Amino acid sequence: MEYNEKGVSIVPSEFKKEIFEEARKDFRYEEYVRGCLNCGVCTGGCPPHRFFDFSPRIVLQNMKSKDPELIWTMMDEYIWACFQCFTCAMICPFLNSPGGIIAILREIAVRRGFESARKVLKPYSRVLLKLTAYGNQLSPDMIQPDFFPDWGPTIGYASTDLAVKRKAIPMPTLQVTNLAWDVAPETMKELYEIFDESGVFKIIESVDPSLYEIIQDIVDDVRSS
């Protein structure tokens, strides 16, 4: 959100209009945006509404206003406050989906490499790496105190002696700590194809160029093996 010294947005209104049009052209838009009488059921049931200045009713109303300025104001922080639990969509009497609108707007932010998207995705870079390069999600060596504060005081113990603890699991595992499960090179190559075709690699490149480089090195290695 760039503003000049007078507090006026310096983002050209044409650009804001373009963002709005991109959202409106999304194939899900018609399904997610219907009538709204401001009954507030969505916001009344919204979990993040308890903690943040975030209201699914406002998301839908902004979208229905067709005012590019209002939609632009949500692109920075607002859209990232949503938990994507879709309670709003479950209870809206009109069958609107404010959570779905958030998904559309987030995808635009990620595709276009907005600063807000970069900031939010930064903590997920390790997950993105494991997922896209190895076809894994969470591996034992990712369990480190800094990244899992919500695990409480036992995280310190849980993150030590991983190799031994892994071996102690009373069932066959890979017994390694850098992978959660073994993925065959053929499967990984197929995954890379999917990520190429669907534009996932492109998105990562725009959001986190250095992460993209690390991933591409691994991809090249696997592909040439």
Place this chain on the structure above:
Amino acid sequence: MAENILVVGGGPAGLNAAVMLAELGVNVSLVERDSFLGGNPKKFKYKFLFPDMQPADNVIGELIKKAETGGNIKVYYSSEISDFKENGKKFDVTIKTADKNELKTFDSVIVSTGFEHFDPARDAKYSYQLFDDVIDIKDLERMMGEDNFVRPSNGQPPKNVAFILCVGSRDRHVGNQYCSRVCCTVSVKQAIELREHFPACEVYIFYMDIRTYGFFEDLYWKAMEEHDVQIVKGRIAEITSGPNNTVVCKGEDTLLRGPFEIPFDMVVLASGMEGGPQSSEISKKLGIGLDEHGFLKPENVTLSPFKSNRDGVFLAGACTGPKAISDSITEGAAAAMNAYTYAVKNK
């Protein structure tokens, strides 16, 4: 020889149609599925009617008395139509009672099969039947009809009560997009009654819109100005259990307070009206149209709202859509006039 006209359903619309036809000298057969006349107002013991708070018995009781004592009306209790055939311009109808089947020929037919109260248990967010103190307007109407205003959970007078509007209406999740028309006014009426009965009890109404149309608006303003009923814009998202045997209403006050969670002693759900299973049953039996809302479909909603798409079969009351009792009574008279004209013309 006098005309023979069949009336199916003995609620306000059917009763008035039967009474008026009888006064014209018509032989009326009134088929009623219950063992009593009066329809839902009688079944659920409505006590006072909006807008003037007159005793329901002045209206329903009066109609029942006329139907039962006026002569010319043969009432079939606990009965239904088991067979329906066209016979030229007339209709051959088998009336099935508890102990026998009776075949009769009628010159015309009035369908006044009414509505069903929406069952709030179908919408899980209201926790109806989960908590004793969550009731709906028909439950409260019956309780008040029995002079029982207290909390179902412990028999104590409530300290605060919430009314929640549009339960089962205007909600695509339950399949009812329409407004049930009367629940706003019924809720406002009951809110006033509660405040009169328990002046210390706080009464809230949570709404999306308040549709006390026409003169019913007087009651709405009265509730606010004379009875200090709190009117809050925001539909309830969830009802859960609260401290000290309360039920908590969770929602967003979209105009003033933002999100709220308020514990109440009692919650009253303004459940709406549905066509009920009887609408589709009678539609199949008589070969008349059913609309997309599950009510019977008039031939022309504006020009002839009391006519079905089948010649000689007429419609009256809440079987064609949510309706106030006064409207049902009016339609009973309109259908009676039309059924009579048809019968006389085709004799």
